[in-house]
């Protein structure tokens with residue numbers, strides 16, 4: 245039936261809508277319920293798995309807005325623990341950053357907190373719990389936050405792909421409740437035995453040959469560094485951690501996606517009709533299909549021309565001459581040879597550290613939220629931070645509130661990131677303009693490491 249309105253009805257309806265608009269503006273934000281749920285995470289022949297998820301899902305509901313929009317969510321804590329929600333990669337107002345104990349009080353069970361912020365940059369972001377995150381993220385509290393460019397891209401499909409790994413007891417189908425296990429804290433972090441994309445171990449998407457896809461990859465795992473490649477798909481990396489590359493980078497061989505990092509790809513389906521393309525995941529010497537793209541039909545006769553860059557987000561360029569130099573020495577962990585570190589205001593032996601579940605140090609001190617900041621910066625100051633990984637494990641270092649440039653070996657400014665991977669023994673300089681006031685966490689996103697000493701913060705005033 246076609247709805248026809250005469251002018252009188254139209255005016256009346258318009259008035260009704262206006263009243264509705266006024267009422268909804270004053271009403272509460274949409275709710276985002278963090279709660280316990282039982283879901284079919286494992287294959288059908290296994291039982292259900294109890295998770296903690298936003299709206300009872302893992303990943304939680306996708307939040308999708310256009311660049312410059314306002315995001316409002318009332319986080320309702322239906323969990324049996326306090327929580328908070330961090331909006332990872334967003335240049336956000338500090339009071340909305342969601343770090344329990346630094347930017348807000350933890351949200352008690354049965355209470356709520358209203359998140360309300362503007363998203364200044366287009367790109368692929370995510371949200372996740374930021375209280376006991378080594379447990380709460382592992383239980384499933386994460387979801388995608390997508391900020392669209394104002395103008396649509398020339399693509400046929402877009403897929404948001406949240407990669408995760410779960411530590412599951414196969415006998416019970418339940419998440420192994422070994423959070424904070426000594427081995428995870430002191431070695432490579434909590435690694436899972438069940439790998440999913442968007443909560444499925446066998447995610448498959450139908451496509452046509454020669455279609456162009458935008459793939460938004462998000463690593464929501466606690467500690468797994470995904471080593472990935474394309475098969476039957478050819479394309480380009482166009483953005484890292486939400487931020488467009490100045491020029492698309494053709495994918496050749498494997499690429500890494502460390503915990504919390506994102507990669508945006510534009511790929512063309514090159515596999516034959518009836519075949520499949522894959523995002524391939526390498527684990528030790530084996531390879532698996534992380535995501536399959538079943539080529540069910542013929543698309544265009546030939547591929548499109550190579551894509552241009554995504555429109556840039558507007559960031560201040562750091563001027564390295566005259567930048568303030570800071571350094572961060574990362575030490576500790578198993579086989580790291582560290583004898584001890586400052587903890588709670590006094591020198592402590594490794595044995596004393598271990599007794600309180602701490603294994604790592606930043607600049608000789610066990611890190612956390614209680615101590616002094618790594619640095620107090622003036623608003624607008626440019627910083628060059630040298631990060632030295634003097635441990636035998638890789639670490640994915642994340643700065644809240646601002647993106648930074650990795651500095652290339654030749655001294656030039658590399659891509660903008662919010663999470664940078666340092667392999668064992670690696671040294672990396674990063675640079676950024678401290679143009680977002682507040683208290684910003686700087687921590688390892690191997691979440692067990694953050695809980696065991698790899699956490700500090702900077703202040704911008």
Ligand SMILES: [Cu+2]
Nearest residue numbers: 639688690693
């Ligand atoms: Cu780490």
